Every structure is written in structure tokens, then in C-alpha cells.
Amino acid sequence: xxxxxxxxxxxTSNSTVACALAQGAALIPVEGDKFxxxxxxxxxFDEGGARFGREALRCYxxxxxxxxxxxLKSVLGHxxxxxxxxxxxxxxxxxxxxxxxxxxxxxxxxxxAGAEVTHVVMGRPVRFVDDDAEADRKAxxxxxxxxxxxxxxxxxxxxxxxxxxLDYERTVAEEQYALIADIGGGTSDFSIVRVSPQGRAKADxxxxxxxxxxxxxxxxxxxxxxxxxAVMPHFGLASExxxxxxxxxxxxxxxxxxxxxxxxxxxxxxxPEISRELLDLEKRSLTPGLLRRLRGAIEARQGxxxxxxxxxxxxxxxxxxxxxxxxxxxxxxxxxxxxxxDLQAAVExxxxxxxxxxxxxxxxxxxxxxxxDAIFLTGGSTAIPAVRAAVxxxxxxxxxxxxxxxxxxGLGLGLDAARRFS
Ligand SMILES: Nc1ncnc2c1ncn2[C@@H]1O[C@H](COP(=O)(O)OP(=O)(O)OP(=O)(O)O)[C@@H](O)[C@H]1O
Ligand SMILES: [Mg+2]
Numbered sequence: 067x068x069x070x071x072x073x074x075x076x077x078t079s080n081s082t083v084a085c086a087l088a089q090g091a092a093l094i095p096v097e098g099d100k101f102x103x104x105x106x107x108x109x110x111f112d113e114g115g116a117r118f119g120r121e122a123l124r125c126y127x128x129x130x131x132x133x134x135x136x137x138l139k140s141v142l143g144h145x146x147x148x149x150x151x152x153x154x155x156x157x158x159x160x161x162x163x164x165x166x167x168x169x170x171x172x173x174x175x176x177x178x179a180g181a182e183v184t185h186v187v188m189g190r191p192v193r194f195v196d197d198d199a200e201a202d203r204k205a206x207x208x209x210x211x212x213x214x215x216x217x218x219x220x221x222x223x224x225x226x227x228x229x230x231x232l233d234y235e236r237t238v239a240e241e242q243y244a245l246i247a248d249i250g251g252g253t254s255d256f257s258i259v260r261v262s263p264q265g266r267a268k269a270d271x272x273x274x275x276x277x278x279x280x281x282x283x284x285x286x287x288x289x290x291x292x293x294x295x296a297v298m299p300h301f302g303l304a305s306e307x308x309x310x311x312x313x314x315x316x317x318x319x320x321x322x323x324x325x326x327x328x329x330x331x332x333x334x335x336x337x338p339e340i341s342r343e344l345l346d347l348e349k350r351s352l353t354p355g356l357l358r359r360l361r362g363a364i365e366a367r368q369g370x371x372x373x374x375x376x377x378x379x380x381x382x383x384x385x386x387x388x389x390x391x392x393x394x395x396x397x398x399x400x401x402x403x404x405x406x407x408d409l410q411a412a413v414e415x416x417x418x419x420x421x422x423x424x425x426x427x428x429x430x431x432x433x434x435x436x437x438x439d440a441i442f443l444t445g446g447s448t449a450i451p452a453v454r455a456a457v458x459x460x461x462x463x464x465x466x467x468x469x470x471x472x473x474x475x476g477l478g479l480g481l482d483a484a485r486r487f488s
Contacts, residue, residue: 074188187482253284294412305353
């Protein structure tokens with residue numbers, strides 16, 4: 067019998083797909099022989115058409131004329147979803163562009179299955195939108211609509227941490243309470259689940275799920291916060307300008323810097339109006355060199371290059387105490403020192419929210435911390451020592467288990483799809 071279903075983890079930063087193959091559910095190659103693909107798309111202005119994943123990032127970094135987009139999951143549940151962006155002569159909504167990414171993943175699933183995959187279990191964060199159930203429901207509805215438009219006739223959803231729990235459950239030899247923490251690019255999600263060898267065979271797991279909790283904090287926020295603290299001051303953040311009349315001194319508006327430091331908002335800066343506004347600010351600036359650098363980077367479409375430099379430094383700081391944000395592609399000699407302590411100071415308020423969210427998960431489950439046997443970690447941001455410490459502090463005696471940082475959720479969604487559809 068041919069597979070017609072899959073699990074699909076459309077992530078803010080990376081995506082995976084798992085199909086039921088002869089050996090059971092398994093991740094399938096989604097870019098060449100790789101089992102993960104960056105959730106990025108590049109519209110190539112020279113050759114036309116769209117590139118995906120690592121190839122999209124490579125085209126952008128090599129300076130091919132075109133437009134890069136990344137972190138589009140962040141616009142789900144946000145009014146930006148229905149806004150249009152002009153790519154050459156064509157207007158796309160952000161939802162259309164998410165559709166192109168999902169269609170690309172579906173092609174990989176169809177190829178692996180050797181048949182059209184019509185049924186999918188898609189991952190979703192526990193909350194697309196914090197504290198707004200209506201906006202959250204709209205976000206899931208929008209994602210379902212987009213998936214259906216790509217040919218998935220039957221779309222079901224599963225919380226991403228529950229999917230990760232299903233992956234973890236394959237490895238347990240006895241019943242245990244597990245806190246699952248999935249700290250990704252856009253969201254941090256927690257579940258407390260009773261996992262057991264017998265549980266694997268059960269169709270309905272509702273009674274084994276004791277708590278779900280999620281907050282809109284992830285690696286892309288850490289990138290933004292590090293950028294605002296360490297990089298944006300070099301582009302004029304908090305600098306001053308003379309007002310048009312009377313020579314009063316005013317601060318430069320913050321919005322340009324927030325957009326430039328936020329992956330999914332970078333493209334909003336690439337308009338002739340913004341260029342004109344920045345030129346006007348530059349003329350009145352007390353430090354015009356900084357604003358010239360800002361305008362230059364925006365006009366050269368180098369926003370993602372800055373974000374990639376910040377992200378690379380953040381990742382390096384997971385392993386090293388000292389690092390540098392290399393922006394020499396933007397300007398010769400522009401290398402900004404950054405330490406792990408700088409990163410930690412920039413993200414401290416978010417770490418406090420992570421601690422609160424994991425504590426709330428435990429409270430919802432009605433368990434004492436001592437009852438948690440294992441903490442299962444997945445998601446790229448769990449590599450950050452301070453993030454890991456914030457999450458594991460809640461149950462200090464529990465065993466910490468490292469999942470597949472980028473694959474657990476997708477594989478778990480594949481297991482779930484097999485359970486629901488086979
Ligand atoms: N070694 C590392 N140290 C710190 N951060 C890392 C490391 N490796 C990856 N990351 C970060 O992890 C994030 C991506 O993780 P992941 O692929 O789990 O997210 P995602 O599944 O795409 O997002 P979400 O589940 O929130 O939608 C990015 O922000 C990336 O910068
Ligand atoms: Mg994820």
C-alpha cells in the first residue's frame with residue numbers, strides 16, 4: 067500500500083517532513099540528502115522563479131539580484147499575513163509565500179512516498195499568539211487553508227511538544243512523567259506527558275497529556291534582542307537629529323531598527339518612501355555617518371545579511387564565551403565584539419518568561435517537581451546554556467534527555483500521522 071500521509075513540521079527557522087516508510091515513520095530528505103530545510107525562500111530576479119532552503123540563503127549571500135524571506139511562520143496570527151509584498155511585477159500576500167514553502171515540502175513528501183500525499187498532521191505551537199484565543203484560532207485556520215490550497219485535502223494539527231513527546235516515547239522502557247521543552251526559532255512550547263511503552267499503541271492519548279503551555283519566545287527574538295543591543299547602535303539607534311523647525315534635538319525613531327533587527331519585518335524597509343525618510347533623517351542627523359550606513363545597508367538589501375551575522379554570533383556564543391558579529395560584507399572592518407554575557411543580558415527578560423512558562427506547565431499538571439522523571443529538550447535554542455538552565459531549573463532532579471534538536475517534532479508528527487491515518 068502506498069503512503070498517502072505525512073507529518074509536517076513547518077518551523078519558523080527550519081522545516082522537516084516525516085512519512086510512513088517500510089521501516090515505520092521516518093524523516094525524509096527535503097533538500098538534497100538533508101533531512102531539514104531552512105524555512106527560507108529567495109525570489110530570483112534574474113532567472114525568475116523561487117529557490118528554497120539553503121539554496122535560497124546561498125543565492126542571497128552570493129549577491130544574486132532578488133528577494134530573500136525567512137521566519138514567515140511568525141506572521142501567522144498577525145495582520146501582516148494578508149498584506150501584499152511586490153516581488154518584481156507580481157504582488158504576493160505573506161500567506162501566498164507560506165503556500166510556496168508548503169508546496170515545496172509537499173513535493174518532497176510526494177517524491178518520497180511515490181504517490182500524492184493527501185493527508186497531513188501539521189505541527190503547531192501551543193500558542194501562535196499569546197493571550198488571544200481568537201487570533202490564535204485564526205492563525206491555525208489560515209495555516210489549514212494554505213495547506214489545503216497546496217493539495218493536502220485532509221489537514222489535522224498536533225501541538226509541537228506533544229509530537230516531540232511521541233518521539234521520546236519510542237525510547238522509554240518504563241512509564242514516566244516527562245516535561246517536554248521545545249525551544250525553537252519563534253516559540254517555546256512545553257508539555258507534561260505520561261509516556262510509556264504501552265502508550266505507543268494507544269489511539270487516544272488525551273488522558274496522558276497533563277499540561278500544555280506556550281510562549282512567543284524563540285531564537286529569532288534572541289537575534290533581535292542581541293541586534294538591538296550590540297549592532298543597531300552602530301546603525302544610528304538612539305542617535306539624535308535636529309527637528310525640521312527650530313533646531314530642537316530629537317531621537318531617531320526606533321521603528322526602523324526594530325524592523326531591521328526582526329527577520330520577518332526586514333522586507334518592509336525596502337521601499338522608496340523609507341529611503342526618502344532615511345535620507346531626510348541623515349541630513350538632519352548629529353551623527354550622519356551612522357544613518358548613512360543604515361540607509362546604505364537598506365538600499366543594498368543587506369538586512370538579512372546583518373541578521374545572519376547576528377544569528378551566527380549567537381550560535382557561536384553557545385559554545386564560546388567571546389565572539390564577534392562579522393559585518394564586513396556590509397562595510398570593510400565592521401566587526402562588533404559580543405560576549406555570552408552580552409547575549410544573556412539582552413535576553414534576560416525572555417529567560418524570566420521561559421522560567422515562568424515552565425513553572426506554569428508544572429502547576430497545570432498538578433505535579434510536584436520531584437514527580438518529573440525526565441526533561442526532554444528539543445529545538446535549536448535549547449543549545450543556549452542560559453535557555454537550558456532556565457528550562458531545567460524547574461525540576462532539578464529530573465534526568466535531562468537531549469532529543470534530535472531539529473528532527474524530534476517532525477518525526478513525532480509522522481508517528482502521529484501513522485496513528486491517525488493508517
Ligand atoms: N547551537 C545553537 N545555539 C543557539 N541557537 C541555535 C543553535 N542552533 C540553532 N539555533 C537557533 O535555533 C533556532 C531554530 O531552531 P528550530 O529549528 O528548532 O526552530 P523552528 O522549529 O524552526 O521554530 P519554531 O518551532 O519556533 O517554529 C534559530 O533561532 C537558530 O538560530
Ligand atoms: Mg520547531
